[in-house]
Amino acid sequence: MCAGDDKSCPEYESHRLRQSLALDQERRSFVKSAFAAAGGLAALGAGGISLVTPEMARAAAANQPAKRGYHHLPATSETVHWGYFSKKLKPQVEIDPGDFVTIEALTHHAGDDWDRMIKGDPGAESVYLWTRDKKGVNRRGAGPIDASLFGRGAGEGLGVHICTGPVFVRGAQEGDVIELRIIDVTPRPCANPSYPGKAFGSNAAAWWGFHYKDLLTEPKPREVITIYEVDATGERNWAKAVYNFRWTPQTDPFGVVHRTIDYPGVPVDHATVKENHGILKGVRIPIRPHFGVIGLAPKEADIVDSIPPSYTGGNIDNWRIGKGATMYYPVAVEGALISVGDPHASQGDSELCGTAIECSLTGTFQVVLHKKADLAGTALEALDYPMLETQNEWLVHGFSYANYLAELGADAQSEIYKKSSVDLALRDAFRKMRHFLMTTKKLSEDEAISLMTIAVDFGITQVVDGNWGVHAVIRKDLFSGVEA
Amino acid sequence: MCAGDDKSCPEYESHRLRQSLALDQERRSFVKSAFAAAGGLAALGAGGISLVTPEMARAAAANQPAKRGYHHLPATSETVHWGYFSKKLKPQVEIDPGDFVTIEALTHHAGDDWDRMIKGDPGAESVYLWTRDKKGVNRRGAGPIDASLFGRGAGEGLGVHICTGPVFVRGAQEGDVIELRIIDVTPRPCANPSYPGKAFGSNAAAWWGFHYKDLLTEPKPREVITIYEVDATGERNWAKAVYNFRWTPQTDPFGVVHRTIDYPGVPVDHATVKENHGILKGVRIPIRPHFGVIGLAPKEADIVDSIPPSYTGGNIDNWRIGKGATMYYPVAVEGALISVGDPHASQGDSELCGTAIECSLTGTFQVVLHKKADLAGTALEALDYPMLETQNEWLVHGFSYANYLAELGADAQSEIYKKSSVDLALRDAFRKMRHFLMTTKKLSEDEAISLMTIAVDFGITQVVDGNWGVHAVIRKDLFSGVEA
Numbered sequence: 006m007c008a009g010d011d012k013s014c015p016e017y018e019s020h021r022l023r024q025s026l027a028l029d030q031e032r033r034s035f036v037k038s039a040f041a042a043a044g045g046l047a048a049l050g051a052g053g054i055s056l057v058t059p060e061m062a063r064a065a066a067a068n069q070p071a072k073r074g075y076h077h078l079p080a081t082s083e084t085v086h087w088g089y090f091s092k093k094l095k096p097q098v099e100i101d102p103g104d105f106v107t108i109e110a111l112t113h114h115a116g117d118d119w120d121r122m123i124k125g126d127p128g129a130e131s132v133y134l135w136t137r138d139k140k141g142v143n144r145r146g147a148g149p150i151d152a153s154l155f156g157r158g159a160g161e162g163l164g165v166h167i168c169t170g171p172v173f174v175r176g177a178q179e180g181d182v183i184e185l186r187i188i189d190v191t192p193r194p195c196a197n198p199s200y201p202g203k204a205f206g207s208n209a210a211a212w213w214g215f216h217y218k219d220l221l222t223e224p225k226p227r228e229v230i231t232i233y234e235v236d237a238t239g240e241r242n243w244a245k246a247v248y249n250f251r252w253t254p255q256t257d258p259f260g261v262v263h264r265t266i267d268y269p270g271v272p273v274d275h276a277t278v279k280e281n282h283g284i285l286k287g288v289r290i291p292i293r294p295h296f297g298v299i300g301l302a303p304k305e306a307d308i309v310d311s312i313p314p315s316y317t318g319g320n321i322d323n324w325r326i327g328k329g330a331t332m333y334y335p336v337a338v339e340g341a342l343i344s345v346g347d348p349h350a351s352q353g354d355s356e357l358c359g360t361a362i363e364c365s366l367t368g369t370f371q372v373v374l375h376k377k378a379d380l381a382g383t384a385l386e387a388l389d390y391p392m393l394e395t396q397n398e399w400l401v402h403g404f405s406y407a408n409y410l411a412e413l414g415a416d417a418q419s420e421i422y423k424k425s426s427v428d429l430a431l432r433d434a435f436r437k438m439r440h441f442l443m444t445t446k447k448l449s450e451d452e453a454i455s456l457m458t459i460a461v462d463f464g465i466t467q468v469v470d471g472n473w474g475v476h477a478v479i480r481k482d483l484f485s486g487v488e489a
Numbered sequence: 490m491c492a493g494d495d496k497s498c499p500e501y502e503s504h505r506l507r508q509s510l511a512l513d514q515e516r517r518s519f520v521k522s523a524f525a526a527a528g529g530l531a532a533l534g535a536g537g538i539s540l541v542t543p544e545m546a547r548a549a550a551a552n553q554p555a556k557r558g559y560h561h562l563p564a565t566s567e568t569v570h571w572g573y574f575s576k577k578l579k580p581q582v583e584i585d586p587g588d589f590v591t592i593e594a595l596t597h598h599a600g601d602d603w604d605r606m607i608k609g610d611p612g613a614e615s616v617y618l619w620t621r622d623k624k625g626v627n628r629r630g631a632g633p634i635d636a637s638l639f640g641r642g643a644g645e646g647l648g649v650h651i652c653t654g655p656v657f658v659r660g661a662q663e664g665d666v667i668e669l670r671i672i673d674v675t676p677r678p679c680a681n682p683s684y685p686g687k688a689f690g691s692n693a694a695a696w697w698g699f700h701y702k703d704l705l706t707e708p709k710p711r712e713v714i715t716i717y718e719v720d721a722t723g724e725r726n727w728a729k730a731v732y733n734f735r736w737t738p739q740t741d742p743f744g745v746v747h748r749t750i751d752y753p754g755v756p757v758d759h760a761t762v763k764e765n766h767g768i769l770k771g772v773r774i775p776i777r778p779h780f781g782v783i784g785l786a787p788k789e790a791d792i793v794d795s796i797p798p799s800y801t802g803g804n805i806d807n808w809r810i811g812k813g814a815t816m817y818y819p820v821a822v823e824g825a826l827i828s829v830g831d832p833h834a835s836q837g838d839s840e841l842c843g844t845a846i847e848c849s850l851t852g853t854f855q856v857v858l859h860k861k862a863d864l865a866g867t868a869l870e871a872l873d874y875p876m877l878e879t880q881n882e883w884l885v886h887g888f889s890y891a892n893y894l895a896e897l898g899a900d901a902q903s904e905i906y907k908k909s910s911v912d913l914a915l916r917d918a919f920r921k922m923r924h925f926l927m928t929t930k931k932l933s934e935d936e937a938i939s940l941m942t943i944a945v946d947f948g949i950t951q952v953v954d955g956n957w958g959v960h961a962v963i964r965k966d967l968f969s970g971v972e973a
Contacts, residue, residue, distance in 0.1 A: 208939050216919060221927075222934045231939040244943075249935055285936050288967055290944045354946035357919060358938050427911035431949060435700060435841060450706045451733055452769050454842050455692050455715040459728075460774045462838035464948040465915060465959065475949065483772055 069103035088164030096173035102374035125196035170344030206364025214359035297347030313472035403434025553587035572648030580657030586858035609680035654828035690848025698843035779811035781831030797956035887918025
């Protein structure tokens with residue numbers, strides 16, 4: 006390959022990108038050292054009470070090479086897919102079960118403040134590249150590539166998240182379960198030398214928010230972007246607001262005018278907006294760094310909108326999916342095809358206005374594969390929903406439709422946006438928690454229903470992702486007693 | 490008065506009850522000593538960050554006598570009203586602002602296991618008294634006294650909670666705000682000598698539960714009662730199941746057959762049910778003692794079903810309304826008329842199957858009165874919803890209808906049961922949290938909406954009380970920062 010300096014090289018763009026990433030040592034080494042500081046590989050395996058028993062761990066280990074591999078997947082225009090999942094995507098990295106992989110995830114709201122969230126960052130710049138003639142990543146969303154539906158742009162923004170991946174897990178097949186351990190999560194430091202030691206995120210109170218048609222003050226309706234500052238040095242566990250502005254019609258480099266936030270990655274021209282500084286004075290927002298999107302490719306369709314969460318995970322938007330948590334996902338296609346995106350610095354249960362503090366993050370994961378044949382009689386047998394385990398809790402995720410692609414017919418991907426309710430999501434969460442207690446804990450239905458009424462907390466995960474979510478939280482220590 | 494030993498005395502029943510209560514020293518002294526152990530009066534007033542500023546506290550104190558009074562309101566057939574609120578009720582105790590009052594609250598599910606929850610307890614026996622000829626408390630619910638609607642019994646069970654009170658607060662008038670500090674909460678020890686040091690509660694998976702029409706196993710549908718044991722000595726912070734049974738048609742002492750749980754206080758004949766022991770083995774349920782119902786009399790109607798919560802509180806069923814918490818309620822009628830009932834040993838967010846661990850408790854409260862004239866410009870100005878403050882959080886309570894009595898017309902009390910949804914309750918919780926942030930914290934609407942999206946958690950309080958509930962939780966320490 007050329008060194009990124011030979012414009013006549015047919016792969017000049019690609020080589021140049023790799024070269025610039027290689028030069029991006031300082032920021033990259035931060036991520037690596039953070040992983041090392043957290044104990045790295047050595048700290049793992051201690052475990053506690055878990056859905057995975059020692060027997061299951063042994064069975065999983067039997068499918069792993071003797072030595073754990075470590076992989077790094079940067080976020081670049083070549084390693085991301087924007088706004089969709091697809092079982093047809095070429096894997097960006099192949100890993101063995103048990104391997105570790107560090108994955109960079111970029112927020113799709115970085116265009117709200119190019120200076121703070123893109124400038125000087127080769128990976129982000131490659132993804133966000135958009136000139137009169139070309140885009141770093143053309144397709145954004147699962148819609149038509151020729152924008153024949155709404156004219157917004159390729160993919161039509163039917164799906165918005167920049168997803169890094171997919172990661173192909175060797176040996177993973179439909180019916181298996183992926184145990185994804187989130188080893189570490191760190192903010193992506195701002196690469197602009199004007200903001201050393203800082204990271205930034207954007208919160209968009211957008212047209213798809215729960216509040217949008219229910220505003221008190223003029224002008225109505227309106228979309229408002231708030232930019233938050235997050236400490237990237239690891240010293241502060243809170244974020245603070247920097248400024249906000251009202252969205253104004255933005256003309257993208259191809260000349261399309263976006264009156265609302267209808268297409269991801271449109272760079273906001275700050276000459277057209279009024280920045281209000283001095284907002285939320287003295288307010289410190291506790292950070293809860295997590296990934297809004299971690300998903301496996303579904304089998305039901307070739308290209309699937311990244312917005313509605315479903316049985317293989319995706320855009321669950323639960324802030325508890327952060328460092329120290331473990332997710333369990335059913336595998337739907339060969340290789341599992343894991344993608345990571347929608348990084349959040351913080352979010353409340355409900356994600357009310359439409360987005361979190363959307364802030365680029367880097368995660369380090371260990372990927373364990375549980376083969377279907379090893380799962381008979383275990384807590385993960387026939388798992389058909391994404392499940393979360395934290396140090397002290399188990400959580401099931403209910404959606405208005407548990408598998409909307411299968412349930413809502415040929416037009417599922419548009420129908421889902423018309424049919425969601427919290428009531429339906431609660432219904433699904435109830436059924437999943439009952440299933441969890443009856444299978445994993447071997448309770449009778451009557452025991453399960455009584456227990457979930459007196460000891461399980463149902464919360465509203467999100468009401469902005471097409472397929473609305475309710476999570477149910479049960480504490481592990483309920484089961485720690487010995488019958489006296 | 491006679492000493493409860495002269496059957497010819499016209500007030501024999503009443504005197505006998507008082508006498509037996511006076512003899513009930515051992516159990517009563519437990520409650521008192523628990524209050525003393527918790528620091529009693531001396532411990533109060535330290536406070537922390539609160540909605541009530543020192544200025545507001547001084548203004549409130551100006552309306553209080555120099556010395557705090559202490560009152561004790563036992564639960565007896567003469568001090569409770571069953572299944573309804575009413576501004577017409579005669580106060581059971583009159584207190585000055587700032588006074589302390591200990592209020593005994595009886596569960597309305599004690600009839601599920603008379604031996605464990607009523608027997609030997611003079612107060613409970615007086616309330617639950619029901620022979621062929623008479624009931625200790627005749628009216629149970631806001632329905633017709635002649636049971637002309639369904640024939641279930643007086644009041645028709647349209648409202649179910651045994652409420653102790655009302656407490657008349659001198660000087661309280663419409664537009665004022667009651668600050669109710671929950672100083673202590675203790676389980677009511679079982680009075681049956683067979684169960685020393687224990688308390689018991691009942692969880693009914695009932696026809697009004699969210700699960701009822703969505704069962705997996707036969708027979709469908711069914712109602713199931715689970716009896717739980719709670720430690721009454723204060724040494725254990727968990728409950729455990731004792732046994733469960735399926736509800737069978739129960740014939741009450743007046744001869745009415747109750748095929749489902751359609752009228753409160755029906756004593757279950759255990760010869761007709763099969764007790765399943767050995768259930769939920771080894772499961773320890775963390776206790777969260779709290780009052781499902783604390784409410785002020787509404788002004789909109791003379792007699793109001795106790796089940797749907799509303800702007801004056803009532804059956805909010807939030808497990809956080811326990812020891813150490815403070816509630817703020819708008820006063821709707823003269824004297825405020827506070828009643829307490831529906832004691833719970835534990836409950837999860839959603840109260841899914843219809844009830845909590847329904848378990849008699851005794852609470853000690855301090856009642857502070859904030860006069861309307863003192864509230865201008867404060868966090869409590871024009872408060873028109875029940876608000877909760879804990880040590881570290883503020884919570885607003887959204888309902889499907891914020892004030893259903895005013896919103897749903899003449900048939901509000903039946904209409905409310907047809908119209909609730911979690912979505913509507915989330916809408917109301919969003920509006921209330923926005924109001925709270927814009928008034929109390931002086932944020933702009935845009936600031937409030939962004940903040941509640943990234944830092945406020947919305948949870949499902951209950952989906953079984955006619956008027957469904959969603960609570961929004963915000964941490965106080967968000968506002969502790971100093972702008973750098």
